[in-house]
Amino acid sequence: MDSEYQDIDDYEDITDKEPVKEDEMYDESSEDSDTNSPPEMPKITSDGQLPPIILNDLKKVAIQPPEKTLRGNLLASILNNSSDLNTKLLETIPEDHLQIVKGILQEAGINNYHNVVAQNVAAFAIKKTLEYVTEAKSFATYGNRSQIEECDVKLAIETYEEELLNVRPTRKQMCQLASEKNSIQLQPFKNNFGLHLPSDRFTLMQPTYVFDYSKLSSALKERAAVTERLHQTAVKHQLQREPSQELHYDAMIKRSRMEDETDFDC
Incomplete structure (x- = not known):
């Protein structure tokens, strides 16, 4: 393979580099000996x-x-x-912030750590505090308040906690869950499951079905007899209501024919 067609990942800019001394070179023999071992x-x-x-x-x-x-x-x-x-x-990070972080680590029983750890922990705390304060400031502005109150800070913390807890699973996790669910075999259907229909010989869809009119007439007569019996029972137990004397008239009093000369203005 020609040198001018080198892969871009293998390209290395050595224009600004100084020559490396022999005592500062790494020993690559130990790295090539075991490729599966983690980097030192x-x-x-x-x-x-x-x-x-x-x-x-x-x-x-x-x-x-x-x-x-x-x-x-x-x-x-x-x-x-x-x-x-x-x-x-x-x-x-300022020194006073680092002292606070070191005090927290000391209370947690962590004494052996690099100085970079304290600075990164302090940077993380400052970043999160800034996010909470910014969110609380937006809530206070929405409430027409110039100062941030305790309720604004609590609401901001609850909002961020809800976003952290309600994390949607990845597609890989959903596929894994679906494969686990689908691997479980479903139970077979029961024999008496579903809507219970009569046999085919009792339905009108059967080609050899014969309609018996004698049974129909007897059923209609029986139904009419039951209806008449219920009607007689209702009439028998009906309350008799006597007309009152005030509403009872033997004869209607008719108005005599008015004369043409009758004057109603008098």
């Missing part, structure tokens, strides 16, 4: 700092920290904790 972590010096070789590599590669880095950046913390005089000091 860099050893920390007795004073808790990273070796100068790694710090020099971090400064020589193209990934350099910008002028203003995020608070609690891992690379910025390593460069600030290094003892090299040429290292550029970058903006990190």
Whole structure:
């Protein structure tokens, strides 16, 4: 394969690099001996700092920290904790915040940790606090309040907790759950399951069905007899209501024919 058709992943910019000394080269024989073993972590010096070789590599590669880095950046913390005089000091977490985090870790029984851990924990706490305060400020603004109250902070925390708890499962998890459910065989249907219909010989859909008119006439007569019996019983138990004397008239009093000369204005 020609050198000009090299893969872009294998390309390495060596224009700005300094020649590496022989004593600073890594021993690749131990890495190739066992490919399945996890990568060896860099050893920390007795004073808790990273070796100068790694710090020099971090400064020589193209990934350099910008002028203003995020608070609690891992690379910025390593460069600030290094003892090299040429290292550029970058903006990190204030010391009072670090003391609070160290006190929390000490109360939790964690005493052996790198300085980067405290800075990252403090950065995480500051980030989360800023998110909660920003959300609480929006609630206070919606309520036409200039200051943030305790109820706004509680509502902001509940909102973020609800978002964290109600996390939708991934497609892989849903497929795995579906495969587990589908692997369980369903129970067979019971014999008497469903709507109970009469046999075919009792339905009109049967070709050999014969309608018996004698049974129909007897059923109609029996039904008419039952209806008449119920009617007679209702009439027998009906209450007799006598007409009152006030409403009883033997003869209607008719008005005499009015004369044409009758004057109603008098």
